Amino acid sequence: MEAPWAQALILAPLAGAMSAFLWPHRARAIGLVTMLLLVMSVAGLGIQMARFGIYRHLVGGWAPPLGIELYADGLSLLLLAATAVVGAGVSVYAADYFRGHDAAHFWPLWLFLLAALDALFLSRDIFNIYVTLELLGLAAVALTGLGGGRDALGGAMRYLLATLLGSLLYLLGVAMLYHGFGALDIGVLALRIRPTPLVWATLGLMGAGLCLKTAVFPLHFWLPPAHANAPAPVSAALSGLVVKASLYVLLRMWIDVFGTVAAGASVLFGVLGAVAVLWGSLQALRQARLKLLVAYSTVAQIGYLFLAFPLGAASGWTAWGAVAYLALSHALAKAAMFLATGNLLRFGGHDRIADLDRVAQRLPLTTWAFALAGVSIMGLPPSGGFVGKWLLLQAALAQGRWGIAAVVVVGGLLAAAYVFRVLGHTFTQAPVPHEARPVPAHMQWAALLLAGGAVLLGFIAPFVLSMLRIGHPFAMWEAGS
């Protein structure tokens, strides 16, 4: 007997968002209760899937190709879990961060964003995915502009234009796939796909649209202004979760639909990823503002996820496992890093790296959170980031792809350089002392626990990878490895 956990994952935040909108004075309580429900539902879904395997639900009782199916395998489950965990951390943080008027605006949009993410990870219908991508984009843009002011609004506007363009390119791809193969369900498309010129054009459109949304170099131009000027909890959700959503769609489409008939394109993804790792890390090193540094670090870390595409053909499971692991640990670590940055910003009233002024002594929990998140971003053992990079290196070395291996290593060194640059300044005294404002304990613990989670991922790798295997999401790629 299957309980309706997956439906709860979509309906609970939708209902919560509308309630929070209708009763703005109760928005915070509604948001926190909804978040608790989400965490419980993901746990329920996970336990159920560990016993029975793939989760499927035919919405309204109609089977594909006519109806829309909710579908979860190991890959969906891990991303749903990341959404719940990062979502919980961000919610606890936001409960103290937003007060009064701001809270009434934040909670409905935030719950809509969670509903869109959960719906996206449970979708297997490419048009349904388009709708969820748009819902996600609109909620994310509105949250980005929440703070008001020239920089936040400008960042939000640029983000909106980029995300709408990305969705339209994707939708055009949907139209062409439907024209060519008469199906919208990914499972059905996987069976019907043939290597025709139409597929190449579609891959070009969908790939460009999704890369734009994921902010892969050189389409990352919108990310730093949006992520660096949004309120701290929003930045954490954007960098941790929202960019993973379009990446997940690209990964799914690649694994199930395009990868087998258009393998050559993987080289392009790999090159873009490699440049993103190097360019993003170098830009992060150059930034004077901490939030921009963390945002450029996201550009670099997204690059890693694309390095796996050229490796997938020969070592499917290792390469795709690396992507899943890197995405998961980056979600936790980057969210923690943005939350810690938000604490530093509130504490000192600024986020200039050179003027951090002994926060290591004055704000130890937050400094710890930043350092632990940094460990995972750098890929040091025993963190989640280490496991992901290790799998990636293993796949690269097994195939003798020294270039990719070198990028992984150099990217890690550059990450160490920018993380230590920040940590170094947390111990020194600033030339001009600033008045310090207190930071609520919940906000500090939220950052620290998320960072701890990113490190913990390094210890529970066998468990996580066994969950990823549920339903064999990469079955088509595992014959050779």
Next chain:
Amino acid sequence: MTAGIVYALVGAVLFGLGLYALIVRPHLLRKIIALNVMGSGTFLMLVGTGRSGVGLPPDAVPQAMVITGIVVAVSATALALTLMLRLADETGRAELPGD
């Protein structure tokens, strides 16, 4: 050449025109209109390339997609216009700052 292909080609041209304006025009209202033109182009392509033949009933799936797409486009445009107005209030110009 069937009517469907004509619609699809017009749609492709609209998409291209919109993309050009989106990239080239600095005024945000023009960018937003450009996105809407691109959206209409996409919808025309969806309808035009739908599976149908002589004597067969029209394919309902692309029509359903277009209707959903229009709803999404209206919401996105509303948000874009609101953001544009806020930005114009803040900076005095309806353009992206820093361009």
